[in-house]
Amino acid sequence: MKTPTAPRCRRFSATRQLSALVGATLALASTMAPAATDTPPRPWETTLELVAAHDITLLQASGSTERKLGGWDAALSLALNAITIDYQPVPFDFKGHAVTRRELGAALQAAGERPLGDIWTMLASAGGYLGHTNYRSVWLDEYYYQQYADFPAPPGSDIYTKAHPRGISTMLGARWAYHPGSGFAQLTVSRLRDRVSPGYEVDFDGLHKTPEVLRTTALNLDLENILTPWARSLVRLRAALTTEREWRLGAEGRLNLALDDAWTARLHVGYTEEAPRFRATFGGLELERTLSRRLALFAGGKLYSDTGEIENALLFTSSAPPLHTWQFGGGVRWTRDGWSGRLTLGLIRTRYGATNSDTDFFQNLYRDRHWLIGQLALTRSF
Amino acid sequence: MPNASTSPDRAPTSRRLSRPIRLAGVSFVLLLAAGCTLVPVYDQARVSRPGMTFSSSLVETPQFNLLPQIEPGTAVSGGAKGAGCTACR
Numbered sequence: 001m002k003t004p005t006a007p008r009c010r011r012f013s014a015t016r017q018l019s020a021l022v023g024a025t026l027a028l029a030s031t032m033a034p035a036a037t038d039t040p041p042r043p044w045e046t047t048l049e050l051v052a053a054h055d056i057t058l059l060q061a062s063g064s065t066e067r068k069l070g071g072w073d074a075a076l077s078l079a080l081n082a083i084t085i086d087y088q089p090v091p092f093d094f095k096g097h098a099v100t101r102r103e104l105g106a107a108l109q110a111a112g113e114r115p116l117g118d119i120w121t122m123l124a125s126a127g128g129y130l131g132h133t134n135y136r137s138v139w140l141d142e143y144y145y146q147q148y149a150d151f152p153a154p155p156g157s158d159i160y161t162k163a164h165p166r167g168i169s170t171m172l173g174a175r176w177a178y179h180p181g182s183g184f185a186q187l188t189v190s191r192l193r194d195r196v197s198p199g200y201e202v203d204f205d206g207l208h209k210t211p212e213v214l215r216t217t218a219l220n221l222d223l224e225n226i227l228t229p230w231a232r233s234l235v236r237l238r239a240a241l242t243t244e245r246e247w248r249l250g251a252e253g254r255l256n257l258a259l260d261d262a263w264t265a266r267l268h269v270g271y272t273e274e275a276p277r278f279r280a281t282f283g284g285l286e287l288e289r290t291l292s293r294r295l296a297l298f299a300g301g302k303l304y305s306d307t308g309e310i311e312n313a314l315l316f317t318s319s320a321p322p323l324h325t326w327q328f329g330g331g332v333r334w335t336r337d338g339w340s341g342r343l344t345l346g347l348i349r350t351r352y353g354a355t356n357s358d359t360d361f362f363q364n365l366y367r368d369r370h371w372l373i374g375q376l377a378l379t380r381s382f
Numbered sequence: 383m384p385n386a387s388t389s390p391d392r393a394p395t396s397r398r399l400s401r402p403i404r405l406a407g408v409s410f411v412l413l414l415a416a417g418c419t420l421v422p423v424y425d426q427a428r429v430s431r432p433g434m435t436f437s438s439s440l441v442e443t444p445q446f447n448l449l450p451q452i453e454p455g456t457a458v459s460g461g462a463k464g465a466g467c468t469a470c471r
Contacts, residue, residue, distance in 0.1 A: 047440050051448045058448045079447075134451040181423050224436060226421045232429045234436045250455075254436065258428035266433070266444075272455040280455020286444065288433050296433060298444075304453045325453055333432065333441065340432075342441045350452060371452065377440040 047377045051348075053369040055086040056135050072112040081105040083135050087142045088364045096146045103138050105131020105165075118180055123173040123188060130166045132197060137165065139365050140318055141197045148200050148207055157206025163197035173220075182226040192216040199318065214243040230258040246275035264288040266300070280306035284327070299330030308353065318362050322353035329373065340379045348373060 044065045051058040064077035083103045089096025109127030116122055132138045141163050148160040173188030192215070199210040218240040225233050238250040252270035259265055269283040286300025303326050309319040329346020348371040355363050421429075428434065437443050450457035 043439070045439055045441065047447075049446060049448055051446070051452070058451060060448055062447070136451070179420050182421050182426065225419075226426060226429050227419060229421055229425045230428050232434055232436070256429070256434045256436075258431070258434055261428075264431075264433045270456060272457075278455070280453070282453065282456055290431075290433075298433070304456065306453075306455045309454065320454070323453070335432070340441045342444070344444060344446075348449075348452060373446060373449070375440070375444075375446060379439055379441045 045379045049375045051373050053371045057084040072114045075111045077109050079107045103132045121175040125171040128168040132165050137197045144200045151207050154206045158209045167194035186222040188220045190218040216242040232256045248274040262290045294335045296333045301328040325350045342377045344375045346373045
């Protein structure tokens, strides 16, 4: 059972993590400072993103830079993440208590493209991250901690252990410009290894936890075409296989239309499925009005629906029930003196299907919420 | 234990989703087929302006990195984070 000092310990740990992340950021920034030598233009992009509901706050700050390295077009990106949840157990959870929990994380990725003539381009990337990758992982880890930290451990059973999520990834691929300048196909193969915050369940033999190390193989195929002088399309197909899961298949189509010299329409639709029952569909439309060479306004909306996630629990399941969301928002994009920026603000409403007796302990995780979303992106070309 | 094959919401959900799935499929085929056309570079001014490209820059192409946490079916990359809830049972 948690002691009163545990939250302070975790906050102290988070402070240390934050210090390390800031140090790493400063070190990285120093390595990415513009060189004194005469080099081609190198864009530098910084993004701040916020997604917040009344009990959950997600924050991400990221930066990336691109430069020529030999025959490679190289890119380096760093992202810092903060997840804060106000954990609230259901009233009949007699072992649970409310607590605010904050988790920090960081991700670093290096990517490169090397042209092989006018038609082919070789692609490669490698990266890694530390920390929880989503708020549900944090919420469930707190739930498992409060339920099972003091659980008896007979021989052959597992015990609750503090999670330290982290992962690495590598990618190799190629781009084929079958219509140079107007059409290309890109195929990539990724291998990922994640150490996740595991799930726990109890049976007659005691506590058991799900695998902590997950390996994923993912294939991505992108097809981008300029269809007409006023239409550009992107079709993205994805297949991914993760440890103890079935193939997760996804497709997404995007179509950008220049309606005239001032108006732009952006449509997208997508679909994802995974056996035995997960299916998700989503789509949206955004309209943009160019006011001048330096200023544009945009607004749009999006709908999302899924069938609920895969679960194979013995008694209780922590998997999400069916979910429906709608989103709308808008913003401004501007260009001035070598700087380009984009500010987006919006709202999302999430509505879950009713929980049943198997998921009652997670009513507060899968509750309907209104989310505020915001993103500020700035690009500087030296 | 709930069973996927006996879940009461499965059949109606499948029926509700079948139409957008077919529409998405038809859209993909049309987009792929349309890629056979060739638009010369001198005629690409409109499709190359800001907001019309599929750049990786978030200034050019709107994309929220954090939204797949809320809408798990929209994740297009990543290992565990793109595979749904890994802590769920």
